[in-house]
Amino acid sequence: MNKQLHVAVAVIEDTQGRILLTQRAADKHQGGLWEFPGGKCEAGESVLQALARELQEELGIEVVNAEPLIQIPYQYPELNVLLDVHRVTAYRGDAHGAEGQPMQWVAKAQLQQIAFPAANRPIVCAVQLPQQYLVTPTGLDAEALYQGVMRAAAQGIELVQLRAPELSEQAYFALVERLLQALPVSCRLLIKGSWAQVQDYEQAGWHLTSAQLEQFAQQSERPLPSNRWLAVSCHNAQQLAWATQISADFACLSPVQATASHPDAQPLGWAATAELIAEAQVPVYLLGGLQPSDLTQAFIIGAQGIAAIRGLWS
Numbered sequence: 657m658n659k660q661l662h663v664a665v666a667v668i669e670d671t672q673g674r675i676l677l678t679q680r681a682a683d684k685h686q687g688g689l690w691e692f693p694g695g696k697c698e699a700g701e702s703v704l705q706a707l708a709r710e711l712q713e714e715l716g717i718e719v720v721n722a723e724p725l726i727q728i729p730y731q732y733p734e735l736n737v738l739l740d741v742h743r744v745t746a747y748r749g750d751a752h753g754a755e756g757q758p759m760q761w762v763a764k765a766q767l768q769q770i771a772f773p774a775a776n777r778p779i780v781c782a783v784q785l786p787q788q789y790l791v792t793p794t795g796l797d798a799e800a801l802y803q804g805v806m807r808a809a810a811q812g813i814e815l816v817q818l819r820a821p822e823l824s825e826q827a828y829f830a831l832v833e834r835l836l837q838a839l840p841v842s843c844r845l846l847i848k849g850s851w852a853q854v855q856d857y858e859q860a861g862w863h864l865t866s867a868q869l870e871q872f873a874q875q876s877e878r879p880l881p882s883n884r885w886l887a888v889s890c891h892n893a894q895q896l897a898w899a900t901q902i903s904a905d906f907a908c909l910s911p912v913q914a915t916a917s918h919p920d921a922q923p924l925g926w927a928a929t930a931e932l933i934a935e936a937q938v939p940v941y942l943l944g945g946l947q948p949s950d951l952t953q954a955f956i957i958g959a960q961g962i963a964a965i966r967g968l969w970s
């Protein structure tokens with residue numbers, strides 16, 4: 657395989673939640689497409705140094721703070737890149753196309769419509785996804801689940817997987833309907849089940865078990881329209897590769913640590929988890945014995961954030 661080009665990439669958001677994009681020159685690799693500003697790390701340069709230099713050159717701004725968002729290894733037929741993406745959370749100066757390149761601010765929800773290089777798909781998902789994914793606990797009846805999810809949404813949780821294996825099919829989908837009607841737009845629900853069961857709930861995303869993932873991976877195509885979140889449960893590198901193959905929007909990788917809900921599962925541990933994330937081409941939430949206090953460590957190893965049951969349920 658040819659040498660991997662390390663590329664510093666910036667996600668810059670304005671106060672209205674719009675993201676800054678610039679257009680690549682027609683004569684460059686991926687020319688004419690829109691991109692997140694940035695460029696190649698030079699010899700001896702760290703990714704943050706490269707980010708600061710590139711944004712000074714391309715946008716005329718000085719980076720004050722940047723935080724890791726996602727790393728995407730991607731093999732173009734002609735070039736092997738590692739997109740090392742950071743959110744620039746503070747900068748000085750007025751961002752402008754300092755090299756004469758066209759620039760635009762695009763609402764997060766519109767990013768799906770933009771013509772980006774193929775490697776950028778996971779960035780678009782990562783930008784739109786929150787840092788925490790609540791998975792509902794077992795042992796609760798439908799009313800307690802309803803109240804708890806509504807409470808979580810009111811407390812700022814933006815993404816919820818409704819997992820309720822103890823409810824009958826009828827009770828589960830009655831709860832889905834009730835939640836879809838009541839939840840604020842800021843909180844999105846992912847549901848579980850077969851395609852026949854979930855297809856009509858167009859406002860809900862779909863969270864696949866790893867067994868469902870394996871089955872859809874044989875067909876190599878995304879089993880859900882692109883306007884609905886598609887998530888998958890993964891426990892190893894093969895499943896993370898399948899997640900990319902079916903164009904899933906994100907994965908939950910588990911169990912990172914020992915957990916009461918799955919006492920027999922062998923935990924991955926942080927080191928193996930970091931290696932799996934480094935190869936993944938989808939945003940990854942870490943699951944298994946984690947709390948909001950583990951977020952810092954999760955970001956350090958390149959995760960989107962944490963998924964949690966008890967850690968996010970109050």
Ligand SMILES: Nc1nc2c([nH]c(=O)n2[C@H]2C[C@H](O)[C@@H](COP(=O)(O)OP(=O)(O)OP(=O)(O)O)O2)c(=O)[nH]1
Nearest residue numbers: 663665685686691692693694695696737773775776
């Ligand atoms: N900056 C940026 N590069 C991207 C994105 N997506 C993507 O596949 N790439 C690829 C295209 C290029 O092969 C590589 C970035 O290199 P570049 O050509 O921008 O590097 P540079 O700014 O240092 O440019 P130059 O000095 O060579 O003109 O990464 C993206 O969103 N932003």
Ligand SMILES: [Mg+2]
Nearest residue numbers: 693694695696
């Ligand atoms: Mg560039």
